[in-house]
Amino acid sequence: xxxxxxxxxxxxxxxxxxxxxxxxxxxxxxxxxPGDIAQAVLGQGATxxxxxxxxxxxxxxxxxxxxxxxxxxxxVVGNFGESIVTGERVSSIITERFVNTLFLAAYAAVIAxxxxxxxxxxxxxxxxxxxxxxxxxxxxxxxxxxxxxxxYILILYLAVKxxxxxxIASLSGDLSFGELLHRTFLPALTLVLVVTAHxxxxxxxxxxxxxxxxxxxxxxxxxxxxxxxxxxxxxxxAWAPIINVVALNLAYLITGVVLVEVVFVYPGIGQxxxxxxxxxxxxxxxxxxxxxxxxFILLNLAADVGAILTxxxxxxxx
Amino acid sequence: xxxxxxxxxxxxIIASCLAAYFEKRGPFILLFSLTLVSFVLGIVGGAGALRxxxxxxxxxxxxxxxxxxxxxFLIIIAPKNTAKELKTAPLTAxxxxxxxxxxxxxxxxAPWIAxxxxxxxxxxxxxxxxxxxxxxxxxxxxxxxxxxxYGARNTVxxxxxxxxxxxVMGALAGLLAAVKGGWFDQFMGRFADxxxxxxxxxxxxxxxxxxxxxxxxxxxxxxxxxAPRVFRLTRAVxxxxxxxxxxxxxxxxxxxxxxxxxxxxxxxxxxxxxAEFGLEFCFVFLLVAxxxxxxxxxxxxxxxxxSMVRENAxxxxxxxITPLIPAAAIALLTVAVNFVVDWMLxxxxxxxxx
Numbered sequence: 001x002x003x004x005x006x007x008x009x010x011x012x013x014x015x016x017x018x019x020x021x022x023x024x025x026x027x028x029x030x031x032x033x034p035g036d037i038a039q040a041v042l043g044q045g046a047t048x049x050x051x052x053x054x055x056x057x058x059x060x061x062x063x064x065x066x067x068x069x070x071x072x073x074x075x076v077v078g079n080f081g082e083s084i085v086t087g088e089r090v091s092s093i094i095t096e097r098f099v100n101t102l103f104l105a106a107y108a109a110v111i112a113x114x115x116x117x118x119x120x121x122x123x124x125x126x127x128x129x130x131x132x133x134x135x136x137x138x139x140x141x142x143x144x145x146x147x148x149x150x151x152y153i154l155i156l157y158l159a160v161k162x163x164x165x166x167x168i169a170s171l172s173g174d175l176s177f178g179e180l181l182h183r184t185f186l187p188a189l190t191l192v193l194v195v196t197a198h199x200x201x202x203x204x205x206x207x208x209x210x211x212x213x214x215x216x217x218x219x220x221x222x223x224x225x226x227x228x229x230x231x232x233x234x235x236x237x238a239w240a241p242i243i244n245v246v247a248l249n250l251a252y253l254i255t256g257v258v259l260v261e262v263v264f265v266y267p268g269i270g271q272x273x274x275x276x277x278x279x280x281x282x283x284x285x286x287x288x289x290x291x292x293x294x295x296f297i298l299l300n301l302a303a304d305v306g307a308i309l310t311x312x313x314x315x316x317x318x
Numbered sequence: 319x320x321x322x323x324x325x326x327x328x329x330x331i332i333a334s335c336l337a338a339y340f341e342k343r344g345p346f347i348l349l350f351s352l353t354l355v356s357f358v359l360g361i362v363g364g365a366g367a368l369r370x371x372x373x374x375x376x377x378x379x380x381x382x383x384x385x386x387x388x389x390x391f392l393i394i395i396a397p398k399n400t401a402k403e404l405k406t407a408p409l410t411a412x413x414x415x416x417x418x419x420x421x422x423x424x425x426x427x428a429p430w431i432a433x434x435x436x437x438x439x440x441x442x443x444x445x446x447x448x449x450x451x452x453x454x455x456x457x458x459x460x461x462x463x464x465x466x467x468y469g470a471r472n473t474v475x476x477x478x479x480x481x482x483x484x485x486v487m488g489a490l491a492g493l494l495a496a497v498k499g500g501w502f503d504q505f506m507g508r509f510a511d512x513x514x515x516x517x518x519x520x521x522x523x524x525x526x527x528x529x530x531x532x533x534x535x536x537x538x539x540x541x542x543x544x545a546p547r548v549f550r551l552t553r554a555v556x557x558x559x560x561x562x563x564x565x566x567x568x569x570x571x572x573x574x575x576x577x578x579x580x581x582x583x584x585x586x587x588x589x590x591x592x593a594e595f596g597l598e599f600c601f602v603f604l605l606v607a608x609x610x611x612x613x614x615x616x617x618x619x620x621x622x623x624x625s626m627v628r629e630n631a632x633x634x635x636x637x638x639i640t641p642l643i644p645a646a647a648i649a650l651l652t653v654a655v656n657f658v659v660d661w662m663l664x665x666x667x668x669x670x671x672x
Contacts, residue, residue: 255518
């Protein structure tokens with residue numbers, strides 16, 4: 001096991017490097033603004049004094065490199081500066097909402113992952129049957145629908161017409177855990193629908209890919225029952241692609257969450273990102289982007305590491 | 319028990335008997351299992367559930383019929399070689415082509431099809447449907463139907479432009495990287511990695527917040543986000559072609575990079591690139607729809623499907639499905655393109671034996 005650590009460390013280093021480059025992109029993109037941030041925020045009609053005051057408050061008089069390192073060193077310890085619009089600390093706006101978003105994504109993942117993998121294996125077993133065709137069309141439809149379409153359909157049928165679940169996922173007041181799950185069920189279900197379809201298709205492809213290999217043929221020829229071929233022979237080798245699929249889709253959840261939060265007015269970080277974009281509140285936008293990108297990279301990293309751990313051939317490169 | 323229920327079961331049972339008599343195993347199992355499921359459904363959900371099943375089956379049959387007719391039509395009008403290929407197309411692909419064709423007609427001839435202008439206020443807000451307005455009015459009293467037709471032109475047009483931009487950028491960079499190799503290849507590869515490790519929606523939001531939601535900005539942003547995906551595929555496909563002997567021969571003849579790309583590599587990598595274009599269009603279309611749903615796409619009063627859903631979403635809480643029609647239009651086009659792409663991929667790869 002000793003040779004795994006350097007490999008994982010290398011991947012980790014790559015991830016960190018990518019994150020650093022992304023932080024540079026996120027920060028210096030704002031610098032591309034015609035004029036500067038102060039000008040963009042206050043608009044054309046701003047007086048010189050106002051501009052100067054805002055520049056002073058935001059530290060815009062320092063050179064960009066200095067401000068970048070200030071921003072980065074703050075971001076590492078969770079200090080993203082102050083919102084331009086409300087003057088609040090960005091971290092105090094975001095922290096609670098980030099937890100809400102993570103809760104929603106985790107809720108969706110807990111339902112979607114086992115469900116999708118199981119369905120994917122079943123569909124792979126029944127490939128080229130009617131069931132497989134129907135599943136193919138259904139998953140394709142679900143992938144092709146924009147998240148807000150699925151969300152509104154669920155609202156229409158499960159909230160408005162049958163009033164089984166609340167249409168708006170407000171989290172105010174003291175909620176028991178069961179109540180919380182009930183209120184956030186529709187947004188979670190929307191995410192589950194989108195992600196399950198992706199995961200199912202990818203799991204199916206991974207397993208079918210494996211079933212074509214000679215050692216599976218061998219197992220079949222010596223008379224192993226089909227379920228045993230899948231569970232004992234194919235699955236151990238399929239773990240690497242499946243872990244990859246799961247991590248990729250969890251990363252996908254992170255983006256899907258933005259639209260779903262807006263549809264259900266869920267108090268998450270995606271909603272605050274969209275608000276900040278339309279108000280041009282750059283510190284909040286930067287912070288949200290950095291957090292989303294970091295989560296995305298982290299999950300991709302987890303996929304890589306998972307693939308290395310489950311695949312001996314990657315563990316002992318030639 | 320109403321007449322409808324009796325007819326419903328009579329039809330199913332007669333059809334399954336016929337299927338059994340003519341020894342059609344697949345249709346029989348389908349029809350008979352549908353009959354059995356319908357018994358349970360009828361008890362649980364009553365005649366309403368059965369009506370729903372009947373309507374969905376009718377819609378499916380209608381779609382299948384129209385796709386079949388459209389496929390035959392295409393086979394007749396197409397030149398001989400294309401017709402041969404078209405004969406292998408499954409019904410889903412024919413359906414996809416039919417939908418794309420319909421959207422293209424709606425988009426191109428929008429001003430002649432739509433009864434009213436796209437930003438013309440003709441009645442009160444949320445007026446119900448009547449003979450003049452097929453789908454009622456939107457939140458400002460504009461005709462929903464006309465706006466949906468115009469949306470086909472605006473939304474799909476924007477997505478198409480953005481896809482073409484992304485595709486040209488990505489494919490050119492990929493081909494150049496494959497031909498030149500060396501540091502250029504390395505640099506472009508790393509650059510693509512970095513761009514791809516930022517979630518696409520987030521990156522688009524970042525750029526739109528900085529440069530403002532204008533059409534030019536959206537196209538450039540989408541092109542930057544999706545070009546790396548095209549780059550990777552083109553690089554991989556062209557990389558396999560570049561090592562061939564005939565490329566070597568062309569190089570020895572003293573042909574330039576541009577000649578190699580145009581005459582040798584491109585003709586040998588069109589199939590996967592065309593399929594990739596379709597897939598890319600789906601991603602771009604969904605991203606653009608998402609952006610305009612968030613109010614950051616095409617700005618009002620131009621009709622646009624994503625923002626129409628958002629603006630009329632209040633109607634949904636009254637149980638009205640009209641706001642969902644533009645969203646369904648987005649989903650339908652994406653599904654259609656996916657169906658066609660599926661067929662193309664199946665045709666161009668060795669997936670046939672699976």
